[in-house]
Amino acid sequence: MADYLLAIDQGTSSSRTVVFDSQAQVLSSAQKEFRQYYPQSGWVEHDAEEIWQSVREVSRDALAGSGLEAADIAALGITNQRETTIVWDRDSGKPVYKAIVWQDRRTAAQCAAMRKDGVEPMVIEKTGLRLDPYFSGTKLTWILDNVPGARQQAEAGKLAFGTIDCFLLWRLTNGRVHATDASNASRTLLFNIHTQQWDADLLKLLRIPASLLPEVKDCAADFGMTDAAAFGMQVPVRAMAGDQQAALVGQAGFTDGMVKSTYGTGCFVITNTGDKALASQNRLLTTVAWRLQGKVTYALEGSIFVAGSAMQWLRDELGIIDSAADSEAIANRCGIVESVHVVPAFVGLGAPYWDADARGAILGLSRGITRDDIVTATVQAVAYQTRDLMRAMAEDGIDPAVIRVDGGMAANNWFLQFLADVIGINVERPQNVESTVLGAALLAGLSCGLYSSLDEVAALWKSDALFSARMDEQQRDQLYAGWLDAVSRVRTVD
Ligand SMILES: Nc1ncnc2c1ncn2[C@@H]1O[C@H](COP(=O)(O)OP(=O)(O)O)[C@@H](O)[C@H]1O
Numbered sequence: 001m002a003d004y005l006l007a008i009d010q011g012t013s014s015s016r017t018v019v020f021d022s023q024a025q026v027l028s029s030a031q032k033e034f035r036q037y038y039p040q041s042g043w044v045e046h047d048a049e050e051i052w053q054s055v056r057e058v059s060r061d062a063l064a065g066s067g068l069e070a071a072d073i074a075a076l077g078i079t080n081q082r083e084t085t086i087v088w089d090r091d092s093g094k095p096v097y098k099a100i101v102w103q104d105r106r107t108a109a110q111c112a113a114m115r116k117d118g119v120e121p122m123v124i125e126k127t128g129l130r131l132d133p134y135f136s137g138t139k140l141t142w143i144l145d146n147v148p149g150a151r152q153q154a155e156a157g158k159l160a161f162g163t164i165d166c167f168l169l170w171r172l173t174n175g176r177v178h179a180t181d182a183s184n185a186s187r188t189l190l191f192n193i194h195t196q197q198w199d200a201d202l203l204k205l206l207r208i209p210a211s212l213l214p215e216v217k218d219c220a221a222d223f224g225m226t227d228a229a230a231f232g233m234q235v236p237v238r239a240m241a242g243d244q245q246a247a248l249v250g251q252a253g254f255t256d257g258m259v260k261s262t263y264g265t266g267c268f269v270i271t272n273t274g275d276k277a278l279a280s281q282n283r284l285l286t287t288v289a290w291r292l293q294g295k296v297t298y299a300l301e302g303s304i305f306v307a308g309s310a311m312q313w314l315r316d317e318l319g320i321i322d323s324a325a326d327s328e329a330i331a332n333r334c335g336i337v338e339s340v341h342v343v344p345a346f347v348g349l350g351a352p353y354w355d356a357d358a359r360g361a362i363l364g365l366s367r368g369i370t371r372d373d374i375v376t377a378t379v380q381a382v383a384y385q386t387r388d389l390m391r392a393m394a395e396d397g398i399d400p401a402v403i404r405v406d407g408g409m410a411a412n413n414w415f416l417q418f419l420a421d422v423i424g425i426n427v428e429r430p431q432n433v434e435s436t437v438l439g440a441a442l443l444a445g446l447s448c449g450l451y452s453s454l455d456e457v458a459a460l461w462k463s464d465a466l467f468s469a470r471m472d473e474q475q476r477d478q479l480y481a482g483w484l485d486a487v488s489r490v491r492t493v494d
């Protein structure tokens, strides 16, 4: 019997595919980075064709590495960087423009103008999101308004819109299925999280023809078979979820109040709020954690745009470390840095500030400041930003005893200890820090009947290390006050 699971994680920096056995153990995996395009300040694009090629390549490599045949795969799950927007031609399958990445700020002025018009409360109420360039809606409007002929073609029903999950599914099924799932739909600014429908008022506000939109399914559902010629293998697609929601599944965050924080390109703290769509008083997002058998579980989310990518900046742009992992040894020998603060607002600030025009800064430089101080201060900034989110969550009544962490940067022990100290909450890392791709596999396993319940899935979660909060409160508050002062210097709005 086929009882292996294949999961694709199409992330911001890389695509990876992993083959799991039914005990959630990794049999093989393959990963490939792809190019980031920065055509203007604050703009970030991907080439959807490069993404598709990378997904095909890593999927083939992962399957070959496992020694299995496609027939051994019970189900495929897809998880993805969210919000990133693609519009393609329904006949040729070709994108009409590059993928506009979630980090892209090009629609900041449009969002500001709409806020001025007073429509934001309606948008927040329906979507749980904010009027920020982060989400897909204004990116889609931008493509329709700026790509020659796109709006007319869209109105004639010739184009399709999708986030990365949806575009991949289209390609995997050779254009047979145009569908997304409720967790990805909930990040578009077009989807009403209460009615679970595309919302006519939002489509009108953003001038988006409904014919562009995909069908919205549960996260564990039948998404069709992959096309052997297009993908190189024929397997059933049985799950789709946004990467941060998939990470909550991978972390077995199935109970109301459980919190996970993922440190990949960005950092995303998500709290399970059960069947309540909790409205934040502190500019956090209300979002769909997952929809299973038609039942929605909601989450409260804090999103930070730059986390692990700050390590890449140290490596690639400043050239002061050789690899992201070097940051750990450097911070270890340097120790906590108090005088310098790095504010990595390269693409503005996300929650709870929502300041699209803010840009980064290094503050507190004196002649004695070294490379090690800058590297350590950059690592520390990711922890301070998490405290910003945890503070906002606490004011919304979320008060966890422990948060579960994952993602590439969760490999860094120094960071995790500093994180626990600065947020004053214990931090726990699972054995498999790739919770995102694991979550996609587990959803696929649930969907195809390999697992019969969330309890069965939760039993597969295993702890690796617990980092206890041990810094005294005075030092913690003093360090954080320095961070707040640094952030206040780059903010452009209150
Ligand atoms: N040991 C480490 N210390 C700090 N950051 C790290 C470490 N290892 C990886 N990273 C960072 O983690 C990120 C990759 O994590 P990943 O979860 O694969 O991201 P994504 O899913 O966004 O592509 C990179 O930005 C990298 O800089």
Ligand SMILES: O=P(O)(O)OC[C@H](O)CO
Binding pocket: 011, 012, 013, 080, 081, 082, 083, 102, 242, 243, 244, 264, 265, 266, 267
């Ligand atoms: O690529 P990641 O893992 O940083 O995740 C990106 C998020 O989904 C953006 O909302």
